[in-house]
Amino acid sequence: MIDKSVTSLEAAMGGIANGASVMIGGFGTAGMPDELIDALIARNIGDLTIISNNAGNGETGVAALIKAGRVRKIVCSFPRQADSHHFDAAYRAGRIELELVPQGNLAARIHAAGAGLGAIFTPTGFGTTLAQGKETRRIDGKDYVLELPIHADYALIKAHKGDRWGNLIYRKTARNFGPIMAMAAKTTIAQVAEIVPLGDLDPEVIVTPGIFVQRVVEVAPAYLAATA
Amino acid sequence: MINRFNRDQMAARVASDIPEGAYVNLGIGLPTMVANFLPQERDIFLQSENGLLGMGPQPPAGEEDWELINAGKQAVTLRQGGSYFHHGDSFAMMRGGHIDICVLGAFQVSIRGDLANWHTGEAGTIPAVGGAMDLAVGAKQTFVMMELLTKQGDSKLVETCTYPLTGLSCVSRIYTDLAVFSVGSTGASVIEMVDGLSLDNLRKLTGVPLSEFRGEAESRQ
Numbered sequence: 001m002i003d004k005s006v007t008s009l010e011a012a013m014g015g016i017a018n019g020a021s022v023m024i025g026g027f028g029t030a031g032m033p034d035e036l037i038d039a040l041i042a043r044n045i046g047d048l049t050i051i052s053n054n055a056g057n058g059e060t061g062v063a064a065l066i067k068a069g070r071v072r073k074i075v076c077s078f079p080r081q082a083d084s085h086h087f088d089a090a091y092r093a094g095r096i097e098l099e100l101v102p103q104g105n106l107a108a109r110i111h112a113a114g115a116g117l118g119a120i121f122t123p124t125g126f127g128t129t130l131a132q133g134k135e136t137r138r139i140d141g142k143d144y145v146l147e148l149p150i151h152a153d154y155a156l157i158k159a160h161k162g163d164r165w166g167n168l169i170y171r172k173t174a175r176n177f178g179p180i181m182a183m184a185a186k187t188t189i190a191q192v193a194e195i196v197p198l199g200d201l202d203p204e205v206i207v208t209p210g211i212f213v214q215r216v217v218e219v220a221p222a223y224l225a226a227t228a
Numbered sequence: 229m230i231n232r233f234n235r236d237q238m239a240a241r242v243a244s245d246i247p248e249g250a251y252v253n254l255g256i257g258l259p260t261m262v263a264n265f266l267p268q269e270r271d272i273f274l275q276s277e278n279g280l281l282g283m284g285p286q287p288p289a290g291e292e293d294w295e296l297i298n299a300g301k302q303a304v305t306l307r308q309g310g311s312y313f314h315h316g317d318s319f320a321m322m323r324g325g326h327i328d329i330c331v332l333g334a335f336q337v338s339i340r341g342d343l344a345n346w347h348t349g350e351a352g353t354i355p356a357v358g359g360a361m362d363l364a365v366g367a368k369q370t371f372v373m374m375e376l377l378t379k380q381g382d383s384k385l386v387e388t389c390t391y392p393l394t395g396l397s398c399v400s401r402i403y404t405d406l407a408v409f410s411v412g413s414t415g416a417s418v419i420e421m422v423d424g425l426s427l428d429n430l431r432k433l434t435g436v437p438l439s440e441f442r443g444e445a446e447s448r449q
Contacts, residue, residue, distance in 0.1 A: 028301040030278070031295070092352075104323060104361075106315075107319045172312055173296055
């Protein structure tokens with residue numbers, strides 16, 4: 001019997017080592033897998049490359065990971081925010097490398113990795129400083145930039161419900177990067193509010209099929225208490 | 229006496245150009261205010277880059293759900309018939325040309341429709357781009373909503389942008405506190421001005437060549 005559910009956050013983090021590349025779902029705090037990140041911090045490893053839309057908000061999630069000094073490089077679209085003080089300090093001190101990627105290119109590059117594409121041609125960023133030095137091509141009269149896929153060793157994502165085969169459904173805008181990051185990482189670890197018996201999730205509405213998910217861990221939902 | 233538009237009037241003016249049935253993305257900041265002036269009886273589909281179509285207004289205080297937010301990370305609601313989707317689909321809606329109109333703020337727009345709105349390029353500032361570049365080049369029409377002049381009195385409608393670009397030749401309309409402009413391959417033209425302003429005044433204020441708008445055919449890019 002295949003059972004991808006793990007009983008502890010500590011067990012969910014098994015194998016993540018120094019220097020790993022880790023995708024982290026979430027847009028701001030919505031969909032941010034805070035408890036998985038706390039478990040990653042507790043693992044006491046560093047030199048991580050983080051791929052996430054933002055560079056942390058407030059004191060939790062990616063912000064806590066940066067504060068703990070575990071992040072060597074972050075690949076994201078929108079690091080600078082009113083409450084990104086931990087990233088700002090690390091960046092200004094030269095302790096963290098930033099690769100800034102337009103949000104849609106970030107999504108497309110992650111998706112390309114998950115879909116096995118060698119690269120994509122995207123119109124986004126053409127003629128801007130973010131495309132400097134990159135190969136371009138005119139196709140049917142429109143200009144595109146060649147962008148490479150973004151792979152990762154691990155993805156940490158938050159979903160609403162999951163089952164022992166790794167099937168997932170999400171909740172509202174907490175879905176954001178979860179489904180595509182699950183596709184792009186070698187090992188995807190999902191925290192869910194509830195693990196349900198196999199067959200309970202309607203196959204017509206499963207968003208992430210279990211093939212993209214390796215570990216599922218149940219974490220009591222904190223979303224009602226969370227703040228922006 | 230020039231009757232400069234306030235921000236509400238600017239937002240109402242943009243809203244008046246958004247037709248029923250349009251799929252629309254409103255950028256963070258000033259453009260968000262446009263939503264307040266879209267008539268409830270008009271079915272207009274607001275898209276939010278973080279995976280939301282059919283976005284409704286902010287919920288009453290105390291009823292926020294922080295897993296239902298907009299691109300500015302404010303709590304919002306979902307209208308009946310609305311839907312959720314992941315980031316790949318959200319940006320496919322933009323790049324794939326499915327979004328009819330996006331409304332963005334700007335630091336500068338050139339008379340040919342180049343947009344600069346993501347980075348001042350100043351040393352020491354931390355750059356952040358978000359979805360601006362995808363929206364600017366992806367939407368069928370990109371509108372800019374901004375005050376025409378900086379606090380120092382410099383025109384934000386320029387011949388050539390000096391700030392780092394967001395996208396090339398992507399803006400078609402600019403809604404400001406003083407005038408509405410069409411921009412594109414044939415340059416900038418004035419669609420309308422607030423009371424008390426003349427085309428000559430506007431030429432002096434902006435320092436760019438301006439013609440009178442002669443209809444949609446002219447603004448096609």
